[in-house]
Amino acid sequence: MERIDIYPTHTYKEFKMRPGRPYPFGATPVPGGINFSVFSRHADYCVLVLFEKGQSKPFAEIPYRGMFTRPETGEPFWGDFRIGNVFSMVVFDLNYEDIEYGFRMGAAFPKSERGKPGYHRFDPGPILLDPYAKAIGGREIWGQMPDWNNVYAYRSRIVYDDFDWESDRPLEIPTEDLVVYEMHVRGFTRQRDSGVKHPGTFAGLREKIPYLKELGVNCIELMPIYEFDEFEGSHNHPETGELLVNYWGYSTVGFFAPKAGYAATGKARDGTMVADELMTLVKELHKNGIEVMLDVVFNHTAEGNEYGPTISFRGIDNVTYYMLTPEGYYFNFSGTGNTLNCNNPVVRGMVLDCLRYWASEYHIDGFRFDLAAILGRDQSGAPMSNPPLLEALAYDPVLAKCKLIAEAWDAGGLYQVGTFPAFGRWAEWNGKYRDTLRRWIKGDGGLAGELAQRLQGSPDLYASRGPTASINFVTCHDGFTLADLVAYNGKHNEANGENNNDGANDNNSWNCGWEGPTDDAEINALRHRQMKNAFALLMVSQGVPMMLMGDELGQTQHGNNNSYCHDTELSWLNWGLLHKNQDLFRFFKNCVAFRKAHPVFRNRWHLRNQDYVGSGYADISWHGVQAWNADWSESSRLVAFMLCGKHARGGTVEDNTIYVVTNAHWGGYEVELPGLPDGKQWHVFANTGANYPEDVWEPGAEPVLSDQSHLFVGARSVVILVGK
């Protein structure tokens, strides 16, 4: 049956319209037209501005309030398309593919000058991007120099939401079974040796799914893919002249739109096609058993501080969307100029709408929240004990099975690793895991006890939350790559053009005897060993391991630990290393497979350090140079543990018994092995002290150990044995 609301009730110039629906916010195709709905609490008036795609001048400006005429009689009358604080109207006979839209908003408040404090920043001049725009035009070809004089730089577009997912749905892989690969969409395939047809795009990533499968990861975490502007803050390096850009993208222009410049189809300037490309990627990853997690940045926007551009939120309702000081300056808990007012009820609603949209429309499996501590601050910036946004996300019906991961600190000094308000849902990037592992591997003393906590999923931090609260990592996009962690004592960020003042100083790195590249074979061998040590320990730790794109190939950024501004070979994955460092790739791949083969590493709840199934062995037992006698002293640099296979997953499944010894000392040790039950023998899975190809074996093909009672563990080595 035909709807009865598909007829216009108002005309304005040659356009026909009728009152719209406030929900959903944004632009929604409806029979015969498009519903445009936008919130502003403080705007007095709103004008819908329509462009033909890419045109410099709008073809229509339709007010939401004013004099209209009746379609039948032509009689003029007063109309107001607004319910509550939501402006909404349906405009008929628009071709959703061909238009771009925006708003002008105004109110009778005194205008705040650029650079000066102020509460309201209404300005009838700029055309405003819809905060709910599902696609955004203006930057659809990465790196193409924008027209700086464009009257409307970032343009809201419409997405037709009928993608054919067939039977696909989010995978819901148990959190404890994840192996996460943190990656940059463009950087993954941009380099010429990637061999893909569409380098640097969603489509290019899809071509490389077989590589991800071979490595064995089952979750990719994409660095920001919400629309951002790579030209934001772009400038030339004062000495080298290199164009520095916003390569990482931690600065959102629109929360509902995928970055068009990451789509090979972006050049078609068709928002629906960009969405199709990303959805096709997600669908294909799911078919291959790989989840997709998004790194989302809700702590600030691309509008910057008092001096920043008016793109959207600032001109729509500044006091609603941003945290402001009593004087009217922007709070800067994000370190980037402004702070999104996440615990304002309306903004909270937007964050929820956004994540539900990505979970339901794009089948996204989880989210990692950048500087998430900010999401727990109230509207004046004070940390709350029970933050409503975090609670709402944790209990949301649509997000109920999504992974929620917090970067549990912010740039305002709030550090919540171990104490992030979790509501039984939230996991955290475990910064303490990273620091402890790095320091242990380089040989710092006094860490044996703390290392034992980290290897067990940090029960000291997450006693009641279990090991799945701990996202374990040694490296991530922020900081050194793994290869640089073992090749540089200090950061080398000169290429960033800030006199090496940017980037972290507490890297806990060690160059193995020479700063940077060297021909010294011994140093290079040690570096390879140290990388393997780090990855081996990551893969045998309880909790959720996350690795950084390229570490499996020994990717270097030449000591740069903050490569956010380099859209160059410095950041792009160097596929040529796959050949050069095949020992590394093989080691990493086998370690991932080993973890996946052994549920004993993937417990949902903490180990109890006792035997509760009657196997004769505790679920985890600790050892040293002597079996059953761990050395927890300040000088200890050797720790060994044994996981009892009968205790795997709380004793619900049976696995092999695993023995791991990590020797961070510069000398080797003869260690005594704990005995196995009758009939079982120790087999070697990995020994980082051995040369390729005896450093690692394929899971299931481990050779038996010739001496079952003693083992030589080389200097700075990890050995992993499997008892079967």
Add this chain to the structure above:
Amino acid sequence: MIEIIVETIQQVIVVKPAGEIDASSAAVVQQKVLPLSVPGCKIILDMSGVAYMSSAGLRMLLSVYRQISGNKGRIVLVGLSEELKDTMSMTGFLDFFTVHDLLEAGLQSFS
């Protein structure tokens, strides 16, 4: 504007649109093809005259495919430019279709 030629070759209906297929012209193509979708039909869509397809064009193809295969008919695409084939591949639409470069090969696939 889009022009559409329909002819029957060796009991196969060959539909050849010429022009761009976007939100407005997609409906025209669809209206031309859907009446041809009868049980057991054999249809070739010759795309050699189509230089560009928007997302609405891609959707039209899929909906025509669904209609025809729902009728136990078969549809084959021929003459896709590399650019169109790429676009269809990246957006996931290509997987649904049997595709041949040349009309002759398409015709042969029915015999």
